[in-house]
Amino acid sequence: MEKLIEFLNDNRIPYANKNASEFTTFRIGGPCTAVYPGSERELINTVNECLSLGIRYTVLGCGSNVLFSDSGYDGAVILTQSLNSVRVEGKTVYACCGAPLHTVCRAAYNAGLSGAEFAYGIPGSVGGAVFMNAGAYGGEMKDIVRSVTAFSPDTGRIAVLSAEECNFGYRHSIFEDNGFIILSAVMELTPDDKEVIKAKMDDLIERRKSKQPLNYPSAGSTFKRYPGRYTGQMIEEAGLKGYTVGGAAVSEKHAGFVINKGGATAGDVLTLVDHIKKVIKEREGIEIECEIRVID
Numbered sequence: 203m204e205k206l207i208e209f210l211n212d213n214r215i216p217y218a219n220k221n222a223s224e225f226t227t228f229r230i231g232g233p234c235t236a237v238y239p240g241s242e243r244e245l246i247n248t249v250n251e252c253l254s255l256g257i258r259y260t261v262l263g264c265g266s267n268v269l270f271s272d273s274g275y276d277g278a279v280i281l282t283q284s285l286n287s288v289r290v291e292g293k294t295v296y297a298c299c300g301a302p303l304h305t306v307c308r309a310a311y312n313a314g315l316s317g318a319e320f321a322y323g324i325p326g327s328v329g330g331a332v333f334m335n336a337g338a339y340g341g342e343m344k345d346i347v348r349s350v351t352a353f354s355p356d357t358g359r360i361a362v363l364s365a366e367e368c369n370f371g372y373r374h375s376i377f378e379d380n381g382f383i384i385l386s387a388v389m390e391l392t393p394d395d396k397e398v399i400k401a402k403m404d405d406l407i408e409r410r411k412s413k414q415p416l417n418y419p420s421a422g423s424t425f426k427r428y429p430g431r432y433t434g435q436m437i438e439e440a441g442l443k444g445y446t447v448g449g450a451a452v453s454e455k456h457a458g459f460v461i462n463k464g465g466a467t468a469g470d471v472l473t474l475v476d477h478i479k480k481v482i483k484e485r486e487g488i489e490i491e492c493e494i495r496v497i498d
């Protein structure tokens with residue numbers, strides 16, 4: 203790690219010793235070295251340096267879909283938040299990987315473009331949303347992404363993948379399999395009346411506020427939807443609303459969310475997740491799958 207710090211200092215790439223709880227929406231996780239590249243080149247150089255030094259790394263956007271271990275991360279957590287530019291040309295939106303989805307949605311609204319409204323209120327970045335094909339209220343990233351530019355740490359090359367090549371599925375993309383780092387995405391939207399776009403965005407935010415436990419830290423829906431079933435409903439029917447392990451609890455407001463009620467550890471969350479899975483397996487005979495990515 204000393205060698206990486208030397209590299210970061212030599213190249214004036216910002217970094218800090220942080221607890222993962224400081225940059226994740228779950229507010230959970232121990233110490234790590236957080237790196238903040240200011241350009242695609244710095245991001246790629248940091249990854250290459252980690253590879254040549256044999257240091258583990260993970261690339262994060264807004265940290266809204268991850269659970270870090272209590273003991274922290276023995277490697278570099280590369281945060282893309284400074285790579286956040288968004289540009290609109292005609293019906294096309296060009297966004298860097300660290301751009302928050304709300305910035306993309308606002309830029310689309312300002313340009314009178316419809317299609318991204320579903321993403322308004324998802325507290326993630328473009329990179330994180332492409333990575334897991336984020337979606338809500340009937341829309342998904344795959345509906346609007348035309349291409350993705352990504353860096354392959356294996357070949358050292360930058361590639362442009364068409365939407366088809368991204369192999370999007372339900373909360374899945376090829377980037378979960380190939381280890382590429384998403385640098386930017388191009389999205390194609392449709393012109394529409396700004397008032398109509400705004401009304402849709404406002405409606406979706408209101409629906410989130412009324413249904414989701416936004417006053418507690420969480421990483422969103424804890425589990426993926428089981429085909430044809432709402433996982434939150436199954437958890438509620440199992441009587442698990444409010445079920446608590448340490449500081450982690452099944453939200454009383456929405457059983458699909460595990461929340462940090464205060465001082466939750468990753469261990470609390472994982473024990474609770476295992477308990478929920480076990481109960482659902484016993485009641486329904488099915489295995490539900492975690493949507494949150496555990497990083498340890």
Ligand SMILES: Cc1cc2nc3c(=O)[nH]c(=O)nc-3n(C[C@H](O)[C@H](O)[C@H](O)COP(=O)(O)OP(=O)(O)OC[C@H]3O[C@@H](n4cnc5c(N)ncnc54)[C@H](O)[C@@H]3O)c2cc1C
Nearest residue numbers: 263264265266267326327329330331336337338384421422
């Ligand atoms: C209150 C709340 C509500 C939510 N609602 C929704 C919802 O409605 N729909 C939904 O789909 N999700 C939802 N989420 C989950 C989350 O916001 C989304 O999954 C979001 O897309 C994650 O983006 P992120 O930037 O935070 O990713 P992070 O949590 O930072 O990372 C998630 C994964 O993506 C990878 N990744 C991130 N950036 C890159 C990159 N540039 N290149 C390669 N890999 C990368 C990371 O390595 C990690 O494995 C919600 C979360 C919260 C807390």
